[in-house]
Amino acid sequence: MAHAHIASSGRAWATAVRMGAHGLMSDEPAALGGADAGPAPYDLLLASLGSCTAITLRMYAARKDWPLEEVTIDLSHHKEDDRSKITRRIWLEGDLDETQRARLADIAERTPVTLTLKAGAEITTALQP
Numbered sequence: 001m002a003h004a005h006i007a008s009s010g011r012a013w014a015t016a017v018r019m020g021a022h023g024l025m026s027d028e029p030a031a032l033g034g035a036d037a038g039p040a041p042y043d044l045l046l047a048s049l050g051s052c053t054a055i056t057l058r059m060y061a062a063r064k065d066w067p068l069e070e071v072t073i074d075l076s077h078h079k080e081d082d083r084s085k086i087t088r089r090i091w092l093e094g095d096l097d098e099t100q101r102a103r104l105a106d107i108a109e110r111t112p113v114t115l116t117l118k119a120g121a122e123i124t125t126a127l128q129p
Contacts, residue, residue: 011035017044046075046086052113053088060107061100068104069094086117 006026008015013034014027026044028034039047050073061068070093077086090108092101108114 011037014038042077046077049086049088049111049113049117050075052111053090053108056111057090057092057104057107061094061104064100066096066100067094068092068096 003019005018006015007018012027013032014025014037017024017026017038025038026041027037028040029036032040034040053073054071057071058068070091072091072093074089075086077084079085088108090105092104096104
């Protein structure tokens with residue numbers, strides 16, 4: 001189960017993000033009133049999707065003993081008619097044949113974070129005392 005703890009006070013919109021033993025800052029760019037002290041929330045969302053995709057593809061190729069040497073992913077997000085659109089472009093380096101490349105493209109569409117985003121997630125909010 002994933003868990004994150006967020007604390008925000010002080011500098012404009014900056015937030016301290018803790019995830020287990022890992023931490024980072026998130027913020028909005030100066031154009032939106034932030035100090036650009038870290039990635040913006042949508043950047044973090046894209047990073048999660050891209051990381052999950054790369055990890056899943058590498059794990060799958062390793063289990064199959066396929067010669068996948070590197071996965072590079074470029075992602076962008078925009079809104080169109082009040083709906084979020086994400087474009088994910090994937091480069092696969094290694095001596096892969098077309099069947100292997102097609103299978104990895106299929107796997108990319110079914111990574112855990114991809115499926116969560118495509119299905120939507122139920123979000124329950126509880127304001128604490």
